[in-house]
Amino acid sequence: MGCAGRDAMLEVTDLEVYYGLSHVLFGVSLRAAPGEVVALLGRNGAGKSTTLKAVMGLVPPEAGRVLFRGEDLTGRPPHLICRKGIGFVPEDRRIFFDLTVRENLDVGRRGDGGRVSQRSLDRAFEMFPELRSLADRRGASLSGGEQQMLAIARTLVGDPAVLLLAEPSEGLAPRVVQAMAGHVLRLKQEGMTILLSEQNLHFAIRVSDRAYILEKGRIQYEGTIAQLRGDPDIRRRYLMV
Secondary structure, three states: OOOHHHOOEEEEEEEEEEEOOOOEEEEEEEEOOOOOOEEEEOEEEEEEEEHHHHHOOOOOOOOOEEEEEEEOOOOOOOHHHHHOEEEOOOOOOOOOOOOEEHHHHHHOOOOOOOOHHHHHHHHHHHHHHHHHHHHHOOOHHOHHHHHHHHHHHHHHOOOOOOOEEEOOOOOOHHHHHHHHHHHHHHHHOOOEEEEEEEEEEEHHHOOOOOEEEEEEOOOEEEEEHHHHHHHHHHHHHHHOO
């Protein structure tokens, strides 16, 4: 059950990606409608993170297309894709440990230089109120969950229309994972389109509308979260370790 092509905020068609001589993505196609949360599931090494990097231009595809609001962004450099309105939160977060929370948010501003506006900063602190009291703390002193919140908030400061989230629950304590799910759901309620890669099936089921499953670089399944929840055979075949 996909969204119609003309309604897609993000549409990926027949992506082929290589790392050197290694063929890692084979004709990957997926869509995300405005305000939809779409999960890209699969075991470690299935190609989830590579798919997000290909969308973001960090790994140029050999073939296929990436359309954002109908505009072909295939092969564009990452900074131009960011300026068009796609934000990316990598799995390793990549916050600046020697900068404060506020300074990290300044770095996230989209556009030609300058500091983050007070409005964008207020929105980030409203979405992640835990960060407000940490504004003058350096990134190195933050917990894993605080670093993940900062990484997402820094991307939101750029005011993206689509958010790519790589493994948002990875390495977090169960209590923090639950809080992170709440943050994703709030972004969804605000109308954010989100494509997330995730190994934590319970997290993905809680926050997502639809799911794709990758196995060895190929899409093996597409369906609603309700369909996936009701299909133990698919979960056992592609998601169980």
